[in-house]
Amino acid sequence: MRSVRGMRIASAFVAGGLVLGAAACGEAPDDDNNAGGTGGKKYSACMVTDVGGIDDKSFNTSAWKGLQEAQKENGDIEIKNVQSKAEADYEVNLKGFVNQKCDFILAVGGLMSDATKAAAQANPNQQFAIVDANPGVDNIYPMQFDTAQAAFQAGYLAAGMSKTGKVGTYGGLPIPPVTIFMDGFADGVAYYNKAKSKNVQVLGWDKATQKGSFTNDFVKQDEGKKVSDALVAQGADIVMPVAGGAGLGTTAAAKASGGKYSVVWVDVDGCESTPDCSAIVTTVVKNIPEAVKEAVLKAAGGEKLQSKPGFVGTLANTGVSIAPYHDFDSKVPADLKAEVDKIKADISAGTITVTSKAQPTK
Amino acid sequence: MTNPNPVSGSPDKEPATEAQEARGEARATPTAPAGDTERQVPATATKQPAAGEPRPSLGKLFLDNLWAANTVTVTVLAVVLAMLVGAVLIIVSDPEVLATYSYITARPADALNASWTVVSEAYANLFKGAIFDPDAVGFTAVMGPISETLTYTAPLVFTGLSVALAFRGGLFNIGAQGQATIGVILAAVAGFALPLPPGVHLLVALIAGALGGALWGFIPGILKARTGAHEVINTIMLNYVAIYFLSWIIIQGGVQNPDRADAISKPVDSSAQLPRLLGDNLRVHAGILLAVLATWFIAWLLNRSTLGFELRAVGENPDAARTAGISVTKTYVLVMATAGLLAGLGGSNMVLGSTANALTPLVIAQIGFDGILVALLGRVRPWGVLLAALLFGALQAGGNRMQSYSGISLELVTVLQALIVIFIAAPALVKAIFQLRAARAARLQTSLAKGW
Numbered sequence: 001m002r003s004v005r006g007m008r009i010a011s012a013f014v015a016g017g018l019v020l021g022a023a024a025c026g027e028a029p030d031d032d033n034n035a036g037g038t039g040g041k042k043y044s045a046c047m048v049t050d051v052g053g054i055d056d057k058s059f060n061t062s063a064w065k066g067l068q069e070a071q072k073e074n075g076d077i078e079i080k081n082v083q084s085k086a087e088a089d090y091e092v093n094l095k096g097f098v099n100q101k102c103d104f105i106l107a108v109g110g111l112m113s114d115a116t117k118a119a120a121q122a123n124p125n126q127q128f129a130i131v132d133a134n135p136g137v138d139n140i141y142p143m144q145f146d147t148a149q150a151a152f153q154a155g156y157l158a159a160g161m162s163k164t165g166k167v168g169t170y171g172g173l174p175i176p177p178v179t180i181f182m183d184g185f186a187d188g189v190a191y192y193n194k195a196k197s198k199n200v201q202v203l204g205w206d207k208a209t210q211k212g213s214f215t216n217d218f219v220k221q222d223e224g225k226k227v228s229d230a231l232v233a234q235g236a237d238i239v240m241p242v243a244g245g246a247g248l249g250t251t252a253a254a255k256a257s258g259g260k261y262s263v264v265w266v267d268v269d270g271c272e273s274t275p276d277c278s279a280i281v282t283t284v285v286k287n288i289p290e291a292v293k294e295a296v297l298k299a300a301g302g303e304k305l306q307s308k309p310g311f312v313g314t315l316a317n318t319g320v321s322i323a324p325y326h327d328f329d330s331k332v333p334a335d336l337k338a339e340v341d342k343i344k345a346d347i348s349a350g351t352i353t354v355t356s357k358a359q360p361t362k
Numbered sequence: 363m364t365n366p367n368p369v370s371g372s373p374d375k376e377p378a379t380e381a382q383e384a385r386g387e388a389r390a391t392p393t394a395p396a397g398d399t400e401r402q403v404p405a406t407a408t409k410q411p412a413a414g415e416p417r418p419s420l421g422k423l424f425l426d427n428l429w430a431a432n433t434v435t436v437t438v439l440a441v442v443l444a445m446l447v448g449a450v451l452i453i454v455s456d457p458e459v460l461a462t463y464s465y466i467t468a469r470p471a472d473a474l475n476a477s478w479t480v481v482s483e484a485y486a487n488l489f490k491g492a493i494f495d496p497d498a499v500g501f502t503a504v505m506g507p508i509s510e511t512l513t514y515t516a517p518l519v520f521t522g523l524s525v526a527l528a529f530r531g532g533l534f535n536i537g538a539q540g541q542a543t544i545g546v547i548l549a550a551v552a553g554f555a556l557p558l559p560p561g562v563h564l565l566v567a568l569i570a571g572a573l574g575g576a577l578w579g580f581i582p583g584i585l586k587a588r589t590g591a592h593e594v595i596n597t598i599m600l601n602y603v604a605i606y607f608l609s610w611i612i613i614q615g616g617v618q619n620p621d622r623a624d625a626i627s628k629p630v631d632s633s634a635q636l637p638r639l640l641g642d643n644l645r646v647h648a649g650i651l652l653a654v655l656a657t658w659f660i661a662w663l664l665n666r667s668t669l670g671f672e673l674r675a676v677g678e679n680p681d682a683a684r685t686a687g688i689s690v691t692k693t694y695v696l697v698m699a700t701a702g703l704l705a706g707l708g709g710s711n712m713v714l715g716s717t718a719n720a721l722t723p724l725v726i727a728q729i730g731f732d733g734i735l736v737a738l739l740g741r742v743r744p745w746g747v748l749l750a751a752l753l754f755g756a757l758q759a760g761g762n763r764m765q766s767y768s769g770i771s772l773e774l775v776t777v778l779q780a781l782i783v784i785f786i787a788a789p790a791l792v793k794a795i796f797q798l799r800a801a802r803a804a805r806l807q808t809s810l811a812k813g814w
Binding site: 088093097109133175 | 622717
């Protein structure tokens with residue numbers, strides 16, 4: 001009995017303490033039943049994450065950020081999301097939003113392609129959109145990104161910055177959304193070698209054979225560190241991890257190395273998404289937030305989203321880009337900066353074409 | 363060799379009949395303090411009621427038993443407690459509701475109303491998504507929630523049975539996840555690589571999945587039997603092997619879908635898919651029927667067959683079983699292989715059923731690990747496992763709707779599941795909180811005590 005009583009007393013104290021602590025001072029706000037609302041019908045944009053979840057620091061987070069920014073811009077847009085824990089949840093989650101009569105349903109990631117296609121075909125009047133896939137259905141607005149273009153710039157930059165004459169890259173899995181970065185990176189290095197008659201080597205990826213180093217994991221940081229340690233041991237002094245969260249193992253190790261080697265990050269500017277800004281030369285940015293925001297704003301404005309050609313992010317439309325140099329701004333030589341900018345102009349104009357087997361289908 | 367201090371009150375040990383025990387207990391200690399688990403001794407001592415004392419009325423007996431700490435009561439109360447804690451979490455995690463608490467002394471109604479609204483709406487959606495939506499019109503909409511619940515239930519029954527069966531044999535099968543993974547791989551490969559007629563194809567795919575799981579259970583079984591290597595370690599390690607094998611095989615030529623850019627395999631042929639039970643618009647598929655069948659079979663196996671007897675004997679006390687002439691080695695291997703077979707079938711469900719038709723790295727979700735919870739919640743009894751899986755399936759299905767309609771994170775469902783199991787695993791806590799009388803205490807000892 002004593003333990004029970006003890007527990008009660010303890011819980012009473014805890015509850016009382018919480019209430020007092022939280023409530024001691026506080027004024028009730030004025031009644032305002034219509035705070036901020038225009039009373040008009042809201043445009044609802046609903047997003048289904050893939051199994052990575054909303055906090056994946058990658059495309060799910062980016063897509064959600066896009067919706068949030070759209071809402072900021074247009075207060076009449078109402079946003080919500082559901083997270084999928086497994087493949088089994090995609091269909092239910094999409095269906096749930098169809099039943100709730102969402103105006104705009106956003107699916108994230110190529111793995112949702114089939115489920116989204118099925119849902120779109122079953123509901124031809126419902127507007128869908130998908131990031132990183134193109135199921136080819138009229139009411140799905142596809143958003144894809146030719147990240148090879150920006151990775152090309154990053155490869156050139158890395159080749160120019162390397163002191164050892166060796167740069168490295170590794171991926172999470174040998175799948176197109178990953179290898180597209182590595183292809184572009186390798187091409188950028190090759191372009192640098194041709195232009196400068198140098199021989200900078202790329203470790204960890206061979207574009208011709210499509211073979212290279214992989215962590216087989218997008219989460220475990222120690223796996224990322226293991227692979228990048230091997231690359232560094234072979235002499236690489238700039239490494240580009242394309243392995244989601246696993247790459248954080250590399251950024252942390254690079255930071256700890258005190259400048260021995262540095263990192264090119266991918267997806268979202270590493271100075272915003274990782275704690276290791278000081279080790280990051282630049283980031284190959286996939287501008288998902290902007291693309292999603294544009295699409296939602298357009299759709300909310302009553303414009304019909306054309307599923308063909310959809311949206312393909314390129315350097316020209318800033319759908320992909322390389323991030324500011326941040327801490328490396330003073331370390332990157334001005335003429336190298338200029339050359340990197342020139343590449344952007346050349347790729348946009350079509351004088352340089354970047355090819356990758358993994359490029360989005362038009 | 364395996365179990366240095368065998369636990370006396372195994373979960374499957376039947377004490378004296380309920381009524382006798384409760385009565386004996388009530389008389390022996392009229393002022394028995396609640397929460398005391400050490401009351402079996404007087405209970406057994408006074409098992410035979412002395413002649414001449416008036417028998418308590420049937421109604422009183424019923425109430426006594428209801429409020430005694432029996433399995434059902436504790437389970438129900440554990441669910442209630444978990445939902446209470448969940449309610450607190452819902453309130454705390456909603457910034458708007460929490461804001462009303464900053465002026466609770468000024469206008470308490472706001473905080474209470476807001477809390478009530480958010481919690482009741484969340485649980486209402488949980489219910490509507492899992493069981494029945496009163497606003498639904500039409501067959502598909504009315505049956506939808508049940509269909510979803512059963513869809514999520516089916517694989518959990520298999521993995522739950524897998525873990526429960528191993529428990530009864532004195533083994534702790536943490537490897538259901540790995541066994542299900544190998545099962546799903548073989549089932550899927552058989553499903554898209556073999557050109558077979560409908561029916562046969564499904565059967566072959568299911569058998570392939572079951573064999574894959576059985577193999578993955580056989581390995582730790584034989585290691586345990588022959589070398590004494592602990593099955594907990596081995597099954598955990600084999601989980602990793604299986605998971606990495608899955609992410610490797612998906613991207614191999616001949617397995618990966620050539621039309622797709624992602625890590626996804628070719629889709630399983632329709633001839634190898636479990637038929638849907640309620641039409642194409644509802645996801646419930648024949649896997650749930652197989653699950654019930656498997657439950658019946660395992661119940662028969664455990665309670666009626668020679669193997670089941672040997673298995674339980676080994677589980678209770680391997681040394682005594684060996685002395686009695688039972689081959690402990692053979693039993694361990696058979697238990698683990700059968701457990702793996704069940705988990706493999708559970709995995710097969712994930713790709714032959716309606717939830718997904720191709721391999722992806724997360725195709726089986728967490729069914730193997732959830733199976734451990736289901737087995738514990740079901741008190742490692744086959745039919746208990748079925749009911750526990752049903753509860754977990756309902757939480758999963760309802761959680762999807764709760765997330766979608768009320769915007770409450772799906773993690774809350776995971777937390778609810780975890781809390782329920784914590785309260786189940788610590789029956790003394792539930793009994794103390796609700797001041798239940800200790801009856802049939804032997805049944806309530808946590809199943810976790812076994813297997814180590």
